[in-house]
Amino acid sequence: MATPPPASSGAAPLVLVVGAGPVGLTAANLLGALGVRVLVVERHTTTSDDAKAISLDDESLRTLQLAGLDEAVYPIIVPGTGTKYYGVGGRPLVHARGTGERRYGHPFKNPFAQPDLERVLRSALDRFPHVEVRFGTRLVELNQYPDHVWATLASDDDDEATRQIEAAYVLGCDGGRSTVREQLSVPMRGRSYPDDVWLVVDTLEDPHDERYGMHVGDPDRPLVIVPGREGRCRYEFRLRPDECAPGDAVPFGLVRDLLRPHRDITPEQVERSVAYTFHALLAERLRDGRCFLLGDAAHMMPPFAGQGLNSGVRDAANLCWKVADVLAGRAVDALLDTYDIERRPHAQAMIELSVRLGRVVMTTDHRRARLRDLCVRAALRSRRGRRYLTEMRYRPDTRVRAGAVVPADGPGEALAGTLLHQPSVLHGPGYTLTRLDDLLGPGWSLLGVGLSDEEWKAVAAVPLPDARRVDVVLGDRAPRARDGRAAVADADGELDAYLASLPGHLLLVRPDRLIAAVFTPGRAGHVARALGPFLSQARTRTAGPAGAAEELRRSGTSPSPTGAAPAGGPAPRNDAQGARK
Numbered sequence: 001m002a003t004p005p006p007a008s009s010g011a012a013p014l015v016l017v018v019g020a021g022p023v024g025l026t027a028a029n030l031l032g033a034l035g036v037r038v039l040v041v042e043r044h045t046t047t048s049d050d051a052k053a054i055s056l057d058d059e060s061l062r063t064l065q066l067a068g069l070d071e072a073v074y075p076i077i078v079p080g081t082g083t084k085y086y087g088v089g090g091r092p093l094v095h096a097r098g099t100g101e102r103r104y105g106h107p108f109k110n111p112f113a114q115p116d117l118e119r120v121l122r123s124a125l126d127r128f129p130h131v132e133v134r135f136g137t138r139l140v141e142l143n144q145y146p147d148h149v150w151a152t153l154a155s156d157d158d159d160e161a162t163r164q165i166e167a168a169y170v171l172g173c174d175g176g177r178s179t180v181r182e183q184l185s186v187p188m189r190g191r192s193y194p195d196d197v198w199l200v201v202d203t204l205e206d207p208h209d210e211r212y213g214m215h216v217g218d219p220d221r222p223l224v225i226v227p228g229r230e231g232r233c234r235y236e237f238r239l240r241p242d243e244c245a246p247g248d249a250v251p252f253g254l255v256r257d258l259l260r261p262h263r264d265i266t267p268e269q270v271e272r273s274v275a276y277t278f279h280a281l282l283a284e285r286l287r288d289g290r291c292f293l294l295g296d297a298a299h300m301m302p303p304f305a306g307q308g309l310n311s312g313v314r315d316a317a318n319l320c321w322k323v324a325d326v327l328a329g330r331a332v333d334a335l336l337d338t339y340d341i342e343r344r345p346h347a348q349a350m351i352e353l354s355v356r357l358g359r360v361v362m363t364t365d366h367r368r369a370r371l372r373d374l375c376v377r378a379a380l381r382s383r384r385g386r387r388y389l390t391e392m393r394y395r396p397d398t399r400v401r402a403g404a405v406v407p408a409d410g411p412g413e414a415l416a417g418t419l420l421h422q423p424s425v426l427h428g429p430g431y432t433l434t435r436l437d438d439l440l441g442p443g444w445s446l447l448g449v450g451l452s453d454e455e456w457k458a459v460a461a462v463p464l465p466d467a468r469r470v471d472v473v474l475g476d477r478a479p480r481a482r483d484g485r486a487a488v489a490d491a492d493g494e495l496d497a498y499l500a501s502l503p504g505h506l507l508l509v510r511p512d513r514l515i516a517a518v519f520t521p522g523r524a525g526h527v528a529r530a531l532g533p534f535l536s537q538a539r540t541r542t543a544g545p546a547g548a549a550e551e552l553r554r555s556g557t558s559p560s561p562t563g564a565a566p567a568g569g570p571a572p573r574n575d576a577q578g579a580r581k
Contacts, residue, residue, distance in 0.1 A: 014327055016041070016151055016167035018139050018180050022053060022114065023295030023312035024173030025121035029067040030320035032128035034442060036327060039165060040131070041153060043138035043174075047118035050272060053309035054111055054226050054234050055080070055213065058098075059398075060313040061106035062422065062513065065437060069124055070106070076116040078229055079107040082392070083213045083306075085361065087373035090218055094376055096392045097212075101494070105422035105435050109306065111213065111228045142170065142183040144289045169323055170291040173312070176279070178297035184288040190281035190351065193302070196358070197239040197246055198278070201255055202271040206233035207263060213306070215361055219369040222362040224303075225262070232271070235259065236303070238362060244275040278302045278358075280351050286340040292319055299347045304357035305395070307350050318343055321511035322404075330466070335534040338403035349396035405516050406508075406530040411501045412518025420513045423494035427479050433491055440468060443511055447472050450503040453483065455521040462524040464508065465535060472499060 015031055017024045020042030028040045056077060064070050082097040098108035125131045136156035143150045151165045172180025181188075208227035216223040224236040237258050244250055250273040259265045279300040286293050295312030319339045325331035363369050379385030387393060400417040401407070408416035422436045444467035448456060451471065471487040473479045474496050479487035490496040499507075508517040508527060517527045 014038070014168045015171060015323060016149070016165060016169070017171045017173055018151075019172070019174035019178075019295075019297070020044075020047065020118075020122065020133060020135065021173060021175060021295065022117055022121060022309055023316055024171070025118060025125070026063065026067065026313055027171055027173060027294060027316040027320055028131055028133070029069060029121060029124055030063070030316055031324060032125060032131040033067050034321065034324035035130070036320075036324050037130040038128075038132070039167070040125070040133040041137040041139060042133070042135050043156075045136045045156065047115065047122050049115050053114045053117075054228070055306040055310070056110045056112055056117075056313075057306075057310045058102065058104045058106040058108050059317075059419065060310045061110065062104045062419075062437070063313050063317040065105070065435075066317070066442075066511075066513070067124070068127075069120070072120050072124060073112075073117065076120060076229065077110040077112040078211055078227070080110045081107075081212045082109050083215055084210075085376075086214065086216045086218070087376070088218060088366070088369050090216055091373075093217075093373060094380060094389045095212065096390055099391050103421045104419060105424075105437065109213070111211075111226050111234075113228055113232060114309075139174070139179045139183070142180065142291065144291065149290045168290065168327060171319070171323075172291060172293045172297045173295050173316075174297055176296040176300050178293065180291060181283060181293055181297050184291055184293075186288060186293065187284050188279075188281040188300075189284055190279065190300075192277065192279045192281070194246075194277050196277060197244070197275055198303075199237045199239050199244060199250060199254070199258065199273065199275050201235045201237075201250075201259065201273045203233050203235065203259070203263070203265060204269045204271055205231045206269075208233045215304070217361045217363065217369060217372065219364045219366045221258075222364065235262070238364065239275065246275050246277050248275060250275055280355050282344070282348055282351060286315075286343060287336060292336075292339060294319065298343075299351060301351040302354040302358045304362060305350060305354040307354065311347055311350055314346070315339075315343055317512045325511075329536055331535055332533075335404060338534070342400045342403040342405075345401075346396055346398055353394065353396055400514060404510065404531065404534050405514070406519070406527050408518040412505055412507075415502075415507070415515050416518045418515055420507070420509050420515050421494070421498050422513070423498065424491045425479075425488040425495055426491050427486060427488045428481070431479075431489075436488065436495075437513065439486060439488060440470065440509070440513075443468065445470060445507075445509040447507040447509065448485075449499050449505050449507070450474060451506070451521070455504075456483065456485065458521050459506065459524045462528050463532070463535075464524065464528050465531065467508065474500065474503065 014037040017028050017038055017040045020040050024040060028038050031038050061070055064073050082095060084095045085093045087093045125133055137153050139151060140154050140162055141152040149167045149170050151167060151170060152162050153165055154162050170180060172178050174180055210227050214225040222238040226234040244254060252267050255270060255273050256265055280302060281300045283293050283298045286298050294315040298315060299311060301308055322335045322339060326333060326335060360372055379389055405417045424433055425436050426433060427439055444465040446467040447470045449472045469485040471485050473487055473489040477489060479489040481487045504520060506519055507515050510516050519527050
């Protein structure tokens with residue numbers, strides 16, 4: 001293998017995103033919004049026409065809001081009302097709606113068509129002159145150095161010609177058969193289910209108009225129905241042995257027979273039909289040097305929790321701000337290690353939940369199905385059991401307990417490491433009504449609940465991450481900005497209810513809206529020391545949307561618009577510092 005060229009003083013994209021599916025395009029939009037130069041490469045010639053993922057949750061919509069995309073995405077989703085479960089004989093069991101509150105500012109569970117989402121995400125990248133997308137381009141090889149990565153790319157236009165791209169980091173968003181993961185020699189751990197064959201059928205002109213998914217746990221034929229927009233509907237059937245093998249062409253007669261209890265169908269009304277099996281796998285590591293795995297490249301799970309794509313969006317939300325902060329000099333490399341630390345436990349828990357739901361809800365064992373139905377109906381008789389099922393409290397806790405977070409004691413213990421709620425708030429002299437995230441903007445935020453000016457001054461002397469400071473005013477009082485701080489007040493009771501137990505406390509909120517710490521002014525020094533290993537020595541001011549690229553331009557390491565490798569450069573590194581494939 002030829003030795004790759006050494007690092008250059010500029011030419012390559014700062015971040016190479018491999019894969020232009022929903023996760024890769026989301027990551028590119030998040031990075032683009034933070035001013036990071038990005039090259040996205042995708043081996044296919046355009047976005048996908050396959051409607052694979054089918055549901056976006058409220059966390060994913062909030063992430064898209066952070067990228068400035070929620071208004072573009074809403075026209076392609078059905079604002080949903082959860083999932084309705086049915087038991088033996090198709091009898092209703094429970095409607096799992098979530099809490100009924102918009103904790104994160106968006107509907108809880110929302111059907112959509114993946115091709116529509118990919119087109120919206122791809123079009124949104126045109127906002128950013130520093131983001132480039134190349135379809136029909138595949139990754140051939142990766143070579144890592146301590147301060148950069150060289151990626152070899154090949155184009156469909158000229159299969160023999162290759163091109164080398166220098167990148168600061170590589171994000172592998174290239175699916176279950178990830179080339180990035182293969183190049184890094186990262187194994188997947190878990191198991192596959194080759195004997196559980198399911199048929200997915202996407203139909204047109206469908207009569208279903210429900211805004212919720214339907215999971216029918218009839219052991220004679222487990223079934224999922226998810227109505228979509230404009231007459232689209234997804235059906236998934238558990239197949240019996242010898243009905244259709246995974247990957248084989250699906251006979252229209254089988255589709256027609258399975259759909260007969262639900263609707264009449266013609267071949268022209270079948271948008272897609274595929275027989276598939278599923279996997280429950282997690283990569284052994286999510287970071288390898290300057291390369292990261294996201295989405296299906298990092299984890300694959302059964303579809304029964306509807307969390308495959310949503311887990312990938314969580315990956316992007318967790319990682320992209322960290323990459324941007326490191327590139328901008330606001331954070332150090334140790335922050336990037338927290339990606340695996342923070343995401344692995346939740347990804348593993350979500351895989352396990354998906355397996356359990358498949359085993360229990362979609363069982364073909366009649367005895368187990370009857371027992372399941374009895375247990376659900378018994379649980380619904382108690383308030384605790386009813387809330388557990390209807391609010392989907394069986395879903396894994398999203399709290400981050402290790403990484404770039406500071407555990408709290410006292411009244412803030414329940415919030416540290418969780419996502420900040422996003423109520424509507426009043427702010428400004430005109431009492432403008434807005435979503436909290438829109439006021440906070442990009443970057444870190446520091447919310448002070450009922451703090452005095454003296455307490456704010458004391459906190460300002462502590463080396464916390466540079467953050468937008470916001471006074472949270474409780475008790476039906478007017479929000480008044482002062483001393484460079486914004487101010488918000490309750491608009492509908494949600495903000496007061498959420499923070500009523502925290503007067504005199506501060507909430508340090510990360511760019512991904514995770515609450516990194518809850519503390520009193522006297523504990524600010526402790527928080528600064530706990531987060532210090534992740535932050536640069538100098539407390540840099542937030543540089544705005546183009547901050548990351550600007551910091552690199554000042555340091556002389558910004559790439560050129562072309563991304564072409566330089567003809568010359570420093571001498572190759574010795575073996576101790578050499579490439580790591």
